Amino acid sequence: MAIITGKAWVAKTYVMSFDMIIQKYWTSPIDKEENSKWVMAGVAEEFNKENGFKDCGYTFIVAGHNFAGGGKSIEHCVTGLMGANIKAVFATSFARLQFRNAINYGMPFITSKDMNLECETGDELSYNTDNGEITNLTNGKIFNSVPVAPFVAEVGAAGGLMNFIRAKIADGSIAHLH
């Protein structure tokens, strides 16, 4: 059983992809370390400095609807969070482009309804990756999440879609993808 424990940052409004990675950094190379320096820079003023978000030491993000919305397809949003040591994002719903990117990188974007209404920034959370249960250790509230689909788990276990496909190209099973 894997339990991840850490501090959460809780969004009070929509978190948009173009604020997670501001325009200046759209053209940067996709790189966890590099992208983490300025991730979330446009989301809040206190994050708008080098390592502004990363240095806060959050492990989780909790949000409402349409996390990482607004339409950008750049993967920097996900790699930036990974580089900033975020281990999971819990939201009522996710924008599909970044949900897809998160799956491809094996980054847990976990659907859990309305957690943002019952958590505060700085709360300590505990996430049980086996049964999907999230406990707010600060206020004692417990939340359930939508189970991770088998394909998503498989890609996650492979360390992301690139590794998943690399292995299939290497062993010749790529032709059987269906």
Add this chain to the structure above:
Amino acid sequence: MAMTITEKIMAFNSGRESVVPGQLVWVDVHSVMTMDYLGKQCFKAFESLGAKTLFDKERVICVSDHLAPPPSQEYATMLNEWREIVKSYEIPYFYDLGRQGIAHQVMVEQGHVLPGKISIGTDSHANTYGAVGAVGNAIGVTDAAIAMATGKCWFRVPESVKFHITGTWQPWVMAKDLSLHIMGMMHWNGHLIYKALEFTGPAIDALEVAGRMTLCNMTVDLGAKNGIIAPDAKTAAYLKPVQKGNWQMIASDADAHYEAVYEVDVTNLGPTVSKPDKLDDTVPVEELVGTKFNKAFVGTCTNGRTEDFAMMAKILDGKQIHRDVNMICIPASQAVYLECIQKGYFEILVKAGAAIETPSCGPCAGIHTGVAGDGDVVLSAGNRNMKGRMGSKNAQIYLTSPAVVAASAIKGEITDPRSEKW
């Protein structure tokens, strides 16, 4: 089993007879688009996969649109690296400066997208491809690289939602107004996320491919997976001279299942405007009449087509743009540019006082060619109006149709294009 058009496309392109929403499938991709600022990374990621060759170099489409022509040395260098890698792969369909256009325009107008097939691109407005009955989808560098190697991409089959559009289009009302109206109707509260939005009905049949592209284009901004309109005789006529490959008519079954069906009658639809910062904060133009602005912009993958400039030319013929307004018009591709010159639309716009720029994404992405500065109030026919989208966070962006932009530019304040006989 009855299926919607999106379900049929997912089934037929994954070697299945049928699929159901929620099912995960690996589909065969008809074409993969990538562009200047992500393209090099796609090729590098492709190389790291261990595949020996591209799945089909005629179906990997490369475009210079966000950064070209380069506004800075940094971007010039990035474009040079991009050209180098495209050249090294001997990509036959490389739409670089001189032959360029916004990727989504190029993909459709050059026939790289076909009805009943699936095309993907590393830019969010790839939803545009649904205008010709394809499933068009935005993906990241990872998916592009994998598709370049294998010709495949994974999808979760989406639930379908139908928008049945009836009635008669009124003068000066455009597909963009319907897009913005639906945006205001549905909001960003999550219920269209992941969905396939299918547009049907007599008012859709009446739209040309250009208007259908506008409508499907903005489905990504509704949070949807794709937007789609079944191909018809207009689609076939549009594609015939350009199509790269064969295709067959395809449509939803009459008894296909939709998660929801919404009806909109365009007879009552007027010009619509989205207020600054929030795309879903839309109002009829009447509510904003008299609002002053100093910059006007028409272009983008949403509204940079010949039909859009034709509409503007009708309004601006013999008129003058207000001295306090700077207007920039950017055709979505070189083909559009040429057609607008040949048909005289750009002559009318230039005489009226508009600046015409070479095809690119321009200021829509906040990168170049007329970005917004502090205090600017922009009336734009683009697709996004969040803070900072076109440059400064201290600028305001109103989004609307090319007709509203043209009529308003004459007065220097938001104007209902129905208020005068142009």
